[in-house]
Structure formats: structure tokens, C-alpha cells
Amino acid sequence: MTDSNTIIATSGKGGVGKTTIIALLLKYILEKNPMAMPLIIDADPAANISDVVGAKLNQGETVGAIALALKQQIEKGTLPLDRNKVQVLEGGVFGILKELDSFDLLVMGRPEGEGCYCFINSVLTGILDKLSKNYHITLLDMEAGLEHLSRRTGRDVDHLIVVSDPSKMGVQTAERIVRLAKEVKLTFKHIWIVGNRFPETVKPQLEKMVQQLQKEGFSTVTLAGFVPNDDQIAEYNFAGNSLLQLPPTNPAYVAFKEIAKKFSFL
Secondary structure: OOOOOEEEEEEOOOOOOHHHHHHHHHHHHHHHOOOOOOEEEEOOOOOOHHHHOOOOOOOOOOHHHHHHHHHHHHHHOOOOOOOOHHHHHHHHHHHHOEEOOOOEEEEOOOOOOOOOOHHHHHHHHHHHHHHHOOOOEEEEEOOOOOHHHHOOOOOOOOEEEEEEOOOHHHHHHHHHHHHHHHHOOOOOOEEEEEEEOOOHHHHHHHHHHHHHHHHOOOOOEEEEEEEOOOHHHHHHHHHOOOHHHOOOOOHHHHHHHHHHOOOOOO
16 A cells, blocks of 8 residues: 555546446455545535445535535625635535545535636645645546546546446547646556446457557556446445445456556555
């Protein structure tokens, strides 16, 4: 296990299983080191990570809700003059940090309401940077697509796990993410490609894509492996059961453990 402050994020198109991969990675980390106490940041506006790791959230326990409340106070002029806006926002974020038995969880949520969040977003960046420095490992479940990369919101990520499903769009999006990261000058120690729910017949398509990137000089890109489609994961998700409780013999988790062994950050 790394003894530095390492930030790992997932990326990929919507519906490829990024949240599932984060949950399996968390399960692996905790089994390898029960005292690891990683920080999980759900940066996907859909905010699904709490459901798949068994964490119950109350309404309003998101950074988006805290930011909206502060924005409304600023606009209405109801924030006391002696209150520092940065300290108010920082206190709110630390107040909703969910401290669980084996990991901590922070849910970003979706900013609601109209208007500019520029000041609040810039402050939040500093708060999250400060927060993640308190943890050896931070796992970021990122929003779908490419927009967050074009905004350079992944600039402090050490390792990027790009997830693809067995679809043409999934593979193409994975490739675009790698290329866009270079275009906007995002530097990762490593980019790991993971195929999720891939049948044997489709695996060569993802393998060819990674090989082509490597030929073009994308030396930090590695095909980490494939996770098979798994009915038990679907059943757990539908029932609202934590994927951390999957049995050790679960085929998807067995396959993921072989992938995780390749990760240089563990």
C-alpha cells in the first residue's frame, strides 16, 4: 500500500460501470489493509456511490447543497459581515464528511439553481485539495464523459482508471479521454484501461485500441484487464446491498483482484 497521498479517479462514458469499479477497488484496498481508511469522493452528479458501498445519506448532505445555501446567503445579503465565506464553506464541507468504520465519504452532488458558482468552485478546489492530503488514498468517482477533463478538474489526479463497456461508443470514449487528457496537458502517473462486462468476442477491440495508443507514444497507458458481466452485482445493485459485501468467490471480484495486482499505487 502506498504511504503517500495518492489520488485515483475513474472516467468513461455514462453507464460503463465506473461506480462499480470504484466499489470493487475499495473492497480490494480494505481487504488488503483494513486500516487504510481511504477517502471516497463521489464527484458524479448522479451521486450513486453511497448506495453501492452501503452508506446512507440524509437529504442535503452534499457539497452542492452546502454551496447552494452559501450562494443564496451571499445573494440575499443575509451572510453576517463578520463571517468569512471561505470558512463558512469549508466548515460546511467538513460538516457533511461521512466518517464510516473503514472509509470516509464526501458526496459532491449537483449544484442547483442558476447563476455563477465561480467563486465557490474555486474555493471548493482548495478545500478538496486540503482534505485529500489527510488521506493516503483518495478515490474519485468522476462524472461521465469528457467535460470534466476539458475543464481540467482532474489536474491533481495521480492515476486515472478509464472504464469502457463492450460498445463502440464505450471504447471510442475511452480513447478520446486519453487523447483529450494529453491535449489539455493533464499529466497522470499512469492511465489504466479497464473493460467492464466484456464478452470474450469483444475483448480484441479494446486491446487493439490500447495497442494503437501505445504505438503512438502514449507510454503511460496500460490495459489493466477485463471484468466479466456478473448477475450477482446486478442483484446487489437492485436490492441496494453494498458491493463491499460480495463474497470472495464472486467472478467479477475475482477478475478485478487480478487487475488490482497490476496497479502500481497499491
